[in-house]
Amino acid sequence: MAKELVIYFSVYGTAKIVAEEIAKQRGADIAEIVPAVPYDSNRDNYNALARLAKKEHDEDLRPEIKNDIDIESYDRIYIGYPMWWYTFPMIIYTLFDKYDFSGKTIVPFNTHMGSKDGGTYETIKKLEPGAKVLTGLPVEMKEAEKGPEKAVERWLRDLEL
Ligand SMILES: Cc1cc2nc3c(=O)[nH]c(=O)nc-3n(C[C@H](O)[C@H](O)[C@H](O)COP(=O)(O)O)c2cc1C
Secondary structure, eight states: OOOEEEEEOOSSSHHHHHHHHHHHHHTOEEEEOOBSSOOOOOGGGHHHHHHHHHHHHHTTOOOOBOSOOOOTTOSEEEEEEEOBTTBOOHHHHHHHHHOOOTTSEEEEEEEESSOTTTTHHHHHHHHOTTSEEOOOEEEEHHHHHHOOHHHHHHHHHHHTO
16 A cells, blocks of 8 residues: 655645545645744734735745655655635745655645645646645535545545545
């Protein structure tokens, strides 16, 4: 059986909920992308986070990842993140700059408030041409908070892994 890892980035905790559900259903290992400079997870401060995320996006920044993630031991890697400004957070670009996923299978997923995947699954294919990218799972934020068990279960079944 393929060795599986779930990698995720999450500030408000909803991509984390989906990541943990995937890891649970697949018996996969899990690793969080920890930013060197933490983001403010207090939802009352959304406007400040929105401004910071916009700046990172507009200036094409690569926020540093604090931790090392072992991807070499895994064949199939789930990668999850929230939608930020119609694309993925810039730290996900850092991830793809830092690690080479050639020869691996990437299974993307994300949380959002209406943008679905925002075309990011196609972006992953361009950034990692040597990887096989399977059909991703976009999960609406409220759905993730209610519990993504069913959605994850259906998606994993349809992937026929
Ligand atoms: C800075 C920022 C920008 C966002 N931009 C979008 C967006 O463009 N489209 C969308 O559908 N949701 C957007 N959202 C909503 C998030 O994708 C949603 O809240 C997600 O569930 C957060 O994931 P997390 O709980 O793992 O951090 C944005 C949220 C933040 C904080």
